[in-house]
Amino acid sequence: MRLSFKKIRLRYFFFTFYLLIFFTAISQRKNDLVEIKFLPVFENEIVMPGKYYPLSQNDSITIDVLRFYISSLKLIDQNNNCFFDKPTFHLIDIRDTNSFFVRTTATFTHNLEKIEFVLGIDSLTNTNGIGTGDLDPAKGMYWTWQSGYINMKLEANLKSMAGENSSIVFHLGGFLPPFLACQKLIFEFEKNTTSKNNVIVFDIKKYLSAIDLKDQHKVMSPSVKAVDLSKLAAKSFSVK
Amino acid sequence: MKSKQVLPFLFIFFILGTGFVFLKNELFIVPKGWPRPFYNFKTNSLTKEKIKLGRFLFYDPILSRDSTISCASCHSPYNAFAHSDHALSHGIDDKIGTRNAPALMNLAWQKNFMWDGAVHTLDAQPLAPLHNLLEMDEKIENVILKLRRNKKYQQQFRRAFGDTIVSGERFLKSLSQFLITLNSSNSKYDSVMRKEAKFTEQENTGYSLFLKNCNSCHTAPLFTNNSFENNGLLQDPVLNDIGRAKITLQLKDSFLFKVPTLRNIEFSAPYMHDGRFKNLLEVLRHYTSGIHQSPTLSASLQAKINLSEKDRVDLIAFLLTLTDKSFLFNANNSFPKELLDKN
Ligand code: HEC
Ligand code: HEC
Numbered sequence: 001m002r003l004s005f006k007k008i009r010l011r012y013f014f015f016t017f018y019l020l021i022f023f024t025a026i027s028q029r030k031n032d033l034v035e036i037k038f039l040p041v042f043e044n045e046i047v048m049p050g051k052y053y054p055l056s057q058n059d060s061i062t063i064d065v066l067r068f069y070i071s072s073l074k075l076i077d078q079n080n081n082c083f084f085d086k087p088t089f090h091l092i093d094i095r096d097t098n099s100f101f102v103r104t105t106a107t108f109t110h111n112l113e114k115i116e117f118v119l120g121i122d123s124l125t126n127t128n129g130i131g132t133g134d135l136d137p138a139k140g141m142y143w144t145w146q147s148g149y150i151n152m153k154l155e156a157n158l159k160s161m162a163g164e165n166s167s168i169v170f171h172l173g174g175f176l177p178p179f180l181a182c183q184k185l186i187f188e189f190e191k192n193t194t195s196k197n198n199v200i201v202f203d204i205k206k207y208l209s210a211i212d213l214k215d216q217h218k219v220m221s222p223s224v225k226a227v228d229l230s231k232l233a234a235k236s237f238s239v240k
Numbered sequence: 241m242k243s244k245q246v247l248p249f250l251f252i253f254f255i256l257g258t259g260f261v262f263l264k265n266e267l268f269i270v271p272k273g274w275p276r277p278f279y280n281f282k283t284n285s286l287t288k289e290k291i292k293l294g295r296f297l298f299y300d301p302i303l304s305r306d307s308t309i310s311c312a313s314c315h316s317p318y319n320a321f322a323h324s325d326h327a328l329s330h331g332i333d334d335k336i337g338t339r340n341a342p343a344l345m346n347l348a349w350q351k352n353f354m355w356d357g358a359v360h361t362l363d364a365q366p367l368a369p370l371h372n373l374l375e376m377d378e379k380i381e382n383v384i385l386k387l388r389r390n391k392k393y394q395q396q397f398r399r400a401f402g403d404t405i406v407s408g409e410r411f412l413k414s415l416s417q418f419l420i421t422l423n424s425s426n427s428k429y430d431s432v433m434r435k436e437a438k439f440t441e442q443e444n445t446g447y448s449l450f451l452k453n454c455n456s457c458h459t460a461p462l463f464t465n466n467s468f469e470n471n472g473l474l475q476d477p478v479l480n481d482i483g484r485a486k487i488t489l490q491l492k493d494s495f496l497f498k499v500p501t502l503r504n505i506e507f508s509a510p511y512m513h514d515g516r517f518k519n520l521l522e523v524l525r526h527y528t529s530g531i532h533q534s535p536t537l538s539a540s541l542q543a544k545i546n547l548s549e550k551d552r553v554d555l556i557a558f559l560l561t562l563t564d565k566s567f568l569f570n571a572n573n574s575f576p577k578e579l580l581d582k583n
Contacts, residue, residue: 143367
């Protein structure tokens with residue numbers, strides 16, 4: 001009786017032991033592969049489609065569509081290890097929270113020191129024609145009346161205190177000079193930072209507050225306006 | 241041990257590889273003396289099954305919102321894949337578009353598509369008519385759903401790709417496969433160039449007139465120089481079409497349009513981006529006495545072209561030698577009868 005009890009305890013011990021090893025193995029694996037999060041936020045909150053957000057004292061806004069491409073992601077860690085996933089393109093979409101997590105194959109043990117990426121699709125990829133996966137034109141990010149990818153789509157509804165509605169439609173793109181719209185972003189961090197630096201936010205409030213929405217509320221083709229709006233979008237990214 | 245396992249694979253790859261090269265040569269031939277095509281075959285290598293799938297799609301009205309309009313509604317094989325009875329294209333709900341449907345042929349050699357070059361890659365071109373409210377008024381996402389549910393297309397996709405996954409990319413590239421096999425290089429003109437036939441005296445005179453007055457833009461063998469030019473058409477005040485400038489937003493491109501091929505021109509009336517001319521005599525009248533002077537008028541049309549009554553007849557006789565019956569009546573390009581089969 002005593003013996004068998006001991007046996008059970010032993011088995012139990014081995015069981016938990018294996019479980020522990022199993023979980024540490026899994027978590028280690030997870031730790032090893034660097035994941036970058038791209039979060040579309042309104043100030044400190046992740047943007048929810050259709051929700052009202054106060055944009056200013058007078059206006060509130062609902063976001064219906066917010067989608068943008070991230071490409072040419074390049075990471076450097078504090079040990080000067082470099083990771084580059086040039087041929088992949090990631091479509092970030094507020095209606096698909098899974099899309100916020102960009103899983104790389106980088107196996108860094110140190111924190112990041114530098115992140116580079118392109119907001120949008122480069123010219124070469126555009127001239128190569130249509131692509132696969134996130135670049136499949138069925139994703140709705142390819143212009144239909146002309147060639148080229150839309151780098152960023154934003155469709156929102158502005159409601160003033162007085163009850164007036166106006167819709168905002170930005171389809172930003174263009175890959176031929178002089179209306180080249182894709183933007184390169186570079187973030188560098190302190191050498192001895194203790195933060196992982198892998199959360200990048202796009203603050204839609206910051207973006208829209210920088211734009212005169214009365215003047216520009218529909219921009220849907222490659223143009224000077226599209227380039228300006230793309231530059232402003234790039235400025236609304238930051239690392240948390 | 242390992243290398244032994246690899247060998248059979250290498251062998252299979254070798255066989256497959258030579259098979260593909262062979263197929264490609266068979267399915268797409270660059271006629272002697274023609275330039276290299278622009279189309280990127282590397283990202284879409286031709287197979288019989290994919291071409292067949294593309295042909296189905298081209299003729300199937302399932303691509304439009306209410307299943308009434310197919311690509312062939314506006315691009316009829318009997319009109320060199322242009323549209324004969326309408327100056328401006330005729331789409332869904334009897335809506336009239338803003339431009340004349342161009343003839344489709346030798347598209348692999350074409351760099352820019354649409355009269356203003358809005359599209360630069362053939363694979364993306366079908367998105368335009370598909371989404372145009374006046375043409376097919378559909379959405380690619382929806383077309384894909386419709387094809388996925390359709391038994392006939394499940395079979396076709398399996399034959400072409402090995403599985404039944406319908407993606408936008410597969411759909412578009414299959415259409416391209418069919419489009420780039422619409423090739424015309426077998427007209428009387430071609431036979432003469434190959435020294436297998438002779439022009440009549442009249443055609444010969446017409447050919448000389450053509451080389452002198454037209455070849456700078458409608459350059460042989462494709463009968464286009466693949467560029468944009470202003471050939472002196474007076475702008476239609478209703479359509480207000482500024483051509484290439486719509487895309488580049490540059491003044492210097494105002495009223496420039498893509499130089500169209502003249503192959504099979506006998507069959508692709510009406511002519512010009514807005515279909516304003518019903519026949520070739522009207523076209524020649526334009527070039528001799530209708531040129532509208534404007535800042536962007538092409539240099540080669542600045543000086544007046546003089547053609548006598550006889551010259552015009554001769555020139556038209558030459559243009560008719562560009563008719564390629566083996567293309568126009570090619571059974572491989574026509575409506576696939578299986579499309580009528582029940583699902
Ligand atoms: C309602 C009529 C209509 C339908 C339907 C239509 N087209 Fe067209 N097509 C046109 C017109 C008009 C143009 C010229 C448009 C322009 O220049 O803006 C054109 C242009 C093209 C071109 C470019 C040719 C060139 O030389 O530049 C291609 C290729 C083409 N169509 C293929 C297709 C395919 C494939 C489909 C079916 C998915 C299709 N079309 C459906 C009217 C139509
Ligand atoms: C400066 C360049 C240029 C020259 C020279 C020129 N063309 Fe054209 N041609 C064009 C352009 C551009 C178009 C299309 C214009 C449009 O639709 O707006 C065109 C259209 C045509 C068309 C209609 C094709 C179609 O599918 O609708 C015909 C036919 C034609 N040209 C015949 C001729 C002949 C014959 C000559 C010589 C007498 C000639 N062209 C000289 C540039 C030129």
